[in-house]
Amino acid sequence: MAAIQRVGVIGAGQMGNGIAQVFAQGGRHVVMIDVNDAALKRGMETVQKSLGKLVEKGKLQPPQMGNALSLIAPGTDYAALKDRQLIIEAATENLDLKRKIFEQVKVVAADDAIIATNTSSISITTLAAGVKNPARFIGMHFMNPVPLMQLVEVIRGLDTDDGTFNAVMETAAALGKTPVACNDSPGFVSNRVLLPMINEAIFALHEGVASAEAIDQIMKLGMNHPIGPLALADLIGLDTCLSILEVLHRDLGDSKYRPCPLLRKYVAAGHLGRKTKRGFYKYE
Numbered sequence: 127m128a129a130i131q132r133v134g135v136i137g138a139g140q141m142g143n144g145i146a147q148v149f150a151q152g153g154r155h156v157v158m159i160d161v162n163d164a165a166l167k168r169g170m171e172t173v174q175k176s177l178g179k180l181v182e183k184g185k186l187q188p189p190q191m192g193n194a195l196s197l198i199a200p201g202t203d204y205a206a207l208k209d210r211q212l213i214i215e216a217a218t219e220n221l222d223l224k225r226k227i228f229e230q231v232k233v234v235a236a237d238d239a240i241i242a243t244n245t246s247s248i249s250i251t252t253l254a255a256g257v258k259n260p261a262r263f264i265g266m267h268f269m270n271p272v273p274l275m276q277l278v279e280v281i282r283g284l285d286t287d288d289g290t291f292n293a294v295m296e297t298a299a300a301l302g303k304t305p306v307a308c309n310d311s312p313g314f315v316s317n318r319v320l321l322p323m324i325n326e327a328i329f330a331l332h333e334g335v336a337s338a339e340a341i342d343q344i345m346k347l348g349m350n351h352p353i354g355p356l357a358l359a360d361l362i363g364l365d366t367c368l369s370i371l372e373v374l375h376r377d378l379g380d381s382k383y384r385p386c387p388l389l390r391k392y393v394a395a396g397h398l399g400r401k402t403k404r405g406f407y408k409y410e
């Protein structure tokens with residue numbers, strides 16, 4: 127298939143706007159869809175801020191910033207996805223919601239479009255069952271923050287064909303990312319390994335083993351991690367962390383993935399981390 131130039135991103139949250147940014151920086155034309163103008167405005171403001179920081183650091187020239195911004199078309203109408211060669215779903219981590227989104231995509235997407243999901247944990251094969259052509263469906267799992275992180279975890283579903291897999295591997299590499307393939311299994315590799323560590327840090331806090339600051343400092347200084355597990359949970363979003371743990375717990379059937387009650391409590395209170403300015407820490 128011809129190199130991918132026209133991309134659609136569904137969801138303008140922290141992952142969606144980051145994915146839109148890297149494709150636009152790579153010269154691709156991006157349609158970014160969300161449910162309302164407020165979400166799109168927040169998404170575009172985040173892209174502007176992120177590009178602005180790259181200009182400040184001398185990593186990007188001001189005209190390149192302007193060019194990248196002009197390549198992103200935000201909107202709420204899924205019909206704008208009709209000519210996209212690659213559509214990446216990056217909406218909230220919830221199976222029912224994603225299924226509904228793929229129902230809408232089915233109506234508008236071109237027959238040969240590649241449909242990808244940025245899900246953190248949900249089965250690619252299960253999501254593929256809801257699209258027109260499961261052979262053209264794949265997991266394209268970017269890391270947070272997308273403009274800075276090198277990895278893209280690429281996950282084939284049961285029916286993903288070689289053409290789709292190769293096109294996605296090539297596209298990620300063309301953006302300057304490093305794609306790494308893995309099989310479809312709950313949480314793939316990244317979150318199957320990461321989330322139990324985060325959950326254990328939350329249990330340590332819950333049981334009064336140490337303060338949040340001390341837990342993070344011990345893991346940073348002792349394990350050479352760039353960020354502590356509780357600060358990382360705040361960055362990922364506590365709702366997303368809980369959803370991933372629920373998928374691991376249910377689909378792997380092992381009690382070791384049981385989400386910490388304190389995590390459930392924070393999510394119930396609406397303290398979701400950086401995106402709501404309060405999680406294990408407070409943010410201005």
Ligand code: NAD
Pocket residue numbers: 136137138139140141142159160161165216217218219220223227244245246247267268269270361362363366401
């Ligand atoms: P977020 O809460 O920041 O953003 C989700 C966005 O999806 C919101 O703007 C919301 O309005 C939008 N949305 C909801 N329903 C929609 C619909 N029907 N159509 C279009 N948009 C809709 O979440 P996020 O952190 O960006 O996560 C998005 C996806 O990326 C999830 O599947 C998550 O698991 C995955 N992911 C997250 C991280 C992370 O660190 N946060 C990392 C990798 C992957």
